[in-house]
Amino acid sequence: MNLIIISGNLTKDIETREVGEHTVSVFGLAENEKRRDHTNFFNVEAWNRLAQNAAKYIGKGSKVLIRGRIKMDQWDNDEGRQFKTTIVADEIEFLDLKNGKKKTTRRSSTKKS
Numbered sequence: 001m002n003l004i005i006i007s008g009n010l011t012k013d014i015e016t017r018e019v020g021e022h023t024v025s026v027f028g029l030a031e032n033e034k035r036r037d038h039t040n041f042f043n044v045e046a047w048n049r050l051a052q053n054a055a056k057y058i059g060k061g062s063k064v065l066i067r068g069r070i071k072m073d074q075w076d077n078d079e080g081r082q083f084k085t086t087i088v089a090d091e092i093e094f095l096d097l098k099n100g101k102k103k104t105t106r107r108s109s110t111k112k113s
Contacts, residue, residue, distance in 0.1 A: 002069040004087055006031055007095070010062045011041065016055045025051035029066070029087070044068075046089040057094050065093040 011028035018024075029042045044066060046054050058064060068089040075082050 003067070004070055005065070005067050006042070006087070007063065007065040008032070008040075008042070010058060010060050010064065013059045014055045016051060023048055023051045025054050027054070029064070043084065043086045044089055045071075045086055046092060050089060050092060054089075054092055058092075063095040065095060067091040 006029070008029045008031035011030050014025045014027045016023060016025040024045055024047055026043065026045045029044050031040045031042065032038075033040065045051075066087060066089050068087050068091070071086045071088050073084045073086070
């Protein structure tokens with residue numbers, strides 16, 4: 001099973017683009033490990049309706065709870081083999097919206113990944 005549940009704050013505003021007939025939003029997430037006084041940073045992507053809602057309701061500094069899966073990419077270039085780990089969000093709970101209300105959004109049934 002590939003499942004991750006994580007909360008944290010967006011490290012930058014969301015970047016949204018079209019990929020064929022699909023919409024993807026990408027952003028960074030910082031998660032604080034309070035017991036170790038350490039911060040972990042993650043790349044997150046959301047697709048279609050979830051991507052559109054994320055871009056509409058949250059931005060840099062917003063606190064969110066994400067449920068999704070881990071995706072590993074690898075490629076070779078002049079510097080050798082490169083790796084990138086991304087969290088693909090299936091659900092995002094917006095913990096502090098601009099209007100002060102809490103909202104949960106889930107991916108639509110058609111998702112590209």
